[in-house]
Amino acid sequence: MRNEKNIVFKLPDSLKEGATFSFCPGCDHGLAIRIIAELLDEMNLREKTIAVASVGCSVMLYRWINTDCVESPHGRALAVATGIKRTNKDKFVFTYQGDGDFASIGLAESMHAALRSEKVTAICINNTTYGMTGGQGGPTTIMGQVTTTSQDGRNVELHGYPIKIAEQIALCEGTIFSARGSLDSIDNIKKTKKLIKKAFEIQQKGLGFSFVEILSTCPTNWRMTPQESHERVRSELMPIYPLGIYKSEEERGKRKEE
């Protein structure tokens, strides 16, 4: 007989039972959603959460997350989140977006939500490509990276430079917390979970805008195995997009509240 005491690993209540992820093998999206769900459980947020899904591989968040959820038009997740939170101050609101959604088509919405210090949390999966549409070059595609729209590698003349999202969001006056994590190792998964926890706590305390960027893999479009993909995150992405906390101003957030 199953003894509850012996269970060391179980599905979080904030993930729908029986739902299966439809992500490609080796993709980090599932991990990211899993740790978010664990935190919603641990922080007892599930019943007051309204999640905002975006367009891209993140679009079907509502199929997996066991909370209320609304799907946003492409790039507008933080506008939708603003509308929810401003009219429902007692609810917990987070967006789950890709880098194309957050930092290309939705950059205005993202930065202005940060500048207004909306009391919501944004989580952005950065896999340096447009995954769902088949691996085109995006706002975070690194210099030299080969994609279906930068077939000779990204170069300045044709494509300009990539955006360093966590650094840029940290520059916004209203941002209370901005950090970048990764899911390439058990250690980094644990660290990223802590970053998201911090971001969620900041919203819970009503201090202002909190943001976590997560370096993630896209093995299918990178034409790599899952192992090679995580190696790429370490060797190619981390030097350009270093992990860490770019802004954490809880004290300033508190003063502003007073």
Place this chain on the structure above:
Amino acid sequence: MQKMLTKGNYAIAQAAINAGCDGYFGYPITPQSEIGEYLSKKMPELGRTYVSAESELAAINMVLGACSTGKKAMTSSSSLAIALMQEAIGFLAADELPAIIVSVMRAGPALGYIYPSQGDYNQAVVGGSNGDYRTIVLAPSTVQECVDLTYKSFYLAQKYRNPVILLADGMLGQMMEPVEISDYPYPEVSPEYWALTGAKNREPRAIYNLEPEEEVLINRVEKLFEKYKKIEENEVDFEEYLTDDADLVVICFGSMTRNVKSAVNKCRKKGIRVGMFRPISLWPFPAKEILNLAQKTKKILVVEMNMGQMIKDVKLAVNGKISVEFYGKPVGQWLSVEEIIDKVRGET
């Protein structure tokens, strides 16, 4: 009830407050900016939400967010900026969210100018989002109707869980008229059974429109159209004036009604048997009523401040039974009473 003298834009804003609007999200554009200015002061005083959005894209999507939680939310804008909102209007229709969009028309195409015009009939009624969807469209002709139809917009949006466009124009927005602003006269419709409020003591809810399953998507669109049929059966609104014995009926909408009515009155004094008909709900369109008219009058003249937009719906309704003529111009000074009388004389 006290009468007050106020601008159409202020009347709409105050009516939205009385209708229980929980959140207003907007971006400035002439000739509707007074709506946002008024609400930026009043809404916070009432403990309600006002947000100066960074763009119309953001504004309409903030409305989407607020509406998804069952809150009453509204934006207002004009012409080329309503064009920016089209994607989200499709989302609101597909998601069945009760959003209020006040569209105060200016002259186009594109930037055009801030002259009043009725060039956005197609934009409102046909719409510029993709796929099969409908928005309810109500067109006021006086500042008093700006109030009455704002109330009705909130009610119909809630009742049918559908976006509603209040289609005013720069003249109505900027002109002052005596108006009585009553309390909100409609019953409240509870969003309890569908709104996102947190999955407490119930299964989680999701509001979305992506649907990979073909059959499910077909069923969803068909269900939408069952709702649209109900709206067409129950919510057609129009004004009919001196049409019983009319040889010619002038059909118009919104502000154009004012000069057309005066022209009809003057023609009647001269013994010309002319009447007027105007759709108040541009969608659902009063097609049956116009077909009935076509069976008792000899000719229809459609008068619009555009190059001929509503006339297509009139012709579909008349279905070739009698001749339908057009009189209009795109921009500038409104067609005067005298110009309309001359045109009516030419047609009778």
